[in-house]
Amino acid sequence: MAINAITLSEKEYLLPGNRLCPGCALSLAYRHILKAFEGQVIVTVPASCLTVLHGMYPVTSVTVPCVNTPFATTGASAAGLVAGMKALGKKGPTVLAIAGDGGTYDIGIQSLSGAIERQSDFIYICYDNEGYMNTGNQRSGSTPLGAISGTTPIIGKQQNPKDITAIMEAHGIPFVATANASYPLDLYEKVRKAIRMHGTRFIHVFTPCPPGWRFTYSDTIKIGQLAVETGWVVLYEIEDGIFRLTSASESIARRGKLKPLIEYLSKQGRFKNITENQINELQAAVNVRWKRYMDRASNK
């Protein structure tokens, strides 16, 4: 039975009060991720906004074991935890590596790719706020075309981001999924599914960032929903190679209509200097990708 707001456990593993910005989608996502594990998890985190969430010694609002690790090492750290527990014959908690887009697309991709190739047994979650937000918003391999950041000033980024889920899928792993903090129950279900599987499982979680993307703190959920409704983000999972749209993306596919991308872009200050050509380019890319996913979902 699918989880709903009533059946979702009331037990919290992320206690009230953390150091993230108001309106941060990561708080919401992490809260539901930890609920899905029911506390049976060992987390490893590189330098990122999540490090900030975890607090400052000797106070933390997180009630699960956690191993902080240098920026480039998330995949290796997870592999080390798995190897260490296996060597000691310890069974039980699942190892969760969780990193931002900078830690996944850029500096951490080597150690992640290596760990996946060795079929190390852990769940990897990339929460994607499309830039180095912990250091005050610089471009990453995930920052979109046209977005202004500290290192893509005035005219915005001139390149498109990597397709990280395609890169992960190309490693031949058993489970790849996308999720979005505005759809926490879909995220929850995907984490639950991943927990029941073995090998490296990868979940990409879209986490809008109010200060970095320059929108009002109270609009986080709305921005995340618009991202799905315009097709900027598509919610899906690929389980043992079988592709399936989920949640809002699945229902939009049935209705067959995306909102124009400009409705999403225009709500964010980071796109204030985007050009007409760039908007058209992004809209065209969204259309092509949406058709590709629709075809794939219907086995065309």
Place this chain on the structure above:
Amino acid sequence: MTEKRLDKLETTQIIDGNRAGALGAKLSRVQVIAAYPITPQTPVTEALSEFVVRGELDAQYVAVESEHSALAVCTSASIAGARVFTATSSHGLAYMHEMLHWAAGTRLPLVLACVNRAIGAPWNVLNDQQDSISQRDTGWIQIYARNNQEILDSVIQAYKIAEKVYVPVMVCYDGYILSHTEMPVDIPSQEDVDRFLPPYKPHTTLDPNNPKNYNLVTLANPRLNAGGVLCHGYMEIRYLLQEALQKSVAEIIEVGQEFGELFGRHYDLIWKNGMDDAEIVIVAMGSLALEAIVAAEMLRGEGYKTGVMGLRLFRPFPKKDVVNALRESRVIVVFDKNISYGQEGATCSEIKSALYGSGAKAVIRNFIVGLGGRDVPAREMADAVKRSLQLPTGIALNNEYPEWICHI
């Protein structure tokens, strides 16, 4: 050998240094090994992966994609409670640099075999000690072996030291000169090593019922926890690392003695040869300390009262032992297979620092030798010592810069 009280007889094998290092790790019953191949360390990793596949060693072998990841796997596996091992050389050690700091800061008792090799540019795969010397300030204990027996014995001792003081230990040995050169090595039995080295008792725990968070952001100043107890700031945590290294000297001595009582091979912080009446002392570290003995014998044959002080421990630096050994010397000639560019050889600087305030009035000369695998014949060392004796009047006890034994 009379105090030897072994359960099982040792077997003697003719093996190279890499095999000795791998056997040391195996006898220490390491539980997780993560390593990445690099010349001249590679045979260590191959041997260990074979032990694991053959079922001779009950361990997880993680064939990582880089040295940086090797040490990251080791740190996290160690936090999980496993006894871990890695080995590397040169660029691999440099690539680990960040994780070396992280491992020491986390106070994890890792053991790393560093097969000493020159570092680029330009490319060079042969021996010197620039790689491990460059990692001097990462908070690791550094032990240097002179021969293959010392490699095997030091790896086993390293675990005992590391797990007593919760500081990682680097066992360094010269590439090719030891790593690829076969010599007789006494291999202790597993039963005896087990008697010497008990299973690892971790100080870390990863239990959802008792959740701990390792290496949270820590501010400079002490800070109250939720219960109102004042906890360490970053600086206090770092102080404790320094204190642990200072205190480790006594443990390293004790472990060396205990090892000697059980296995008949005694280990100290420094090696002394012909030092009793020596007026001239040659100082060297690693295999060069054995070559120095040959040079000292040549010099004695020519009437120079020469002794050798071999450094076994580089970090923490064994100040007291060095001062006691060198206080009465008239001439100290330090050979370094490394250099702190713009300054001098690292061991020479350490010795000068140790002697400050001791009343020693020795002339100290420093020679940079053997970089990138350049051969260091005993004759050349002896000649360098003799050059050091021909002092023009009025020369300072201390030269500003070292002399290089090379063709410039």
